Amino acid sequence: MNIGFDWKKSSYSHQKGACVEISADGRRLLVRDSEHPSLGHLGFPAGEWRAFLGGLKSEKRPGQE
Numbered sequence: 661m662n663i664g665f666d667w668k669k670s671s672y673s674h675q676k677g678a679c680v681e682i683s684a685d686g687r688r689l690l691v692r693d694s695e696h697p698s699l700g701h702l703g704f705p706a707g708e709w710r711a712f713l714g715g716l717k718s719e720k721r722p723g724q725e
Contacts, residue, residue: 665701669694 665683679694683701689709692701704712 665690667692667694667697 665685667681667683669679669681681692681694681697683690683692685703688703688705690701690703693699
């Protein structure tokens with residue numbers, strides 16, 4: 661299921677402990693838990709993934725002004 665994809669680990673993984681990896685299959689961005697890759701992955705169309713990341717970047721976090 662996850663064979664053949666070029667998975668990249670989040671740059672925050674070494675600091676947080678909760679790790680995600682991403683890859684692409686030509687149509688979608690794929691996301692999986694790096695600690696449990698055998699559980700599979702989720703796929704998102706590129707436009708939806710960009711909108712998700714844009715929402716995270718614009719959202720205020722606790723402690724931010």
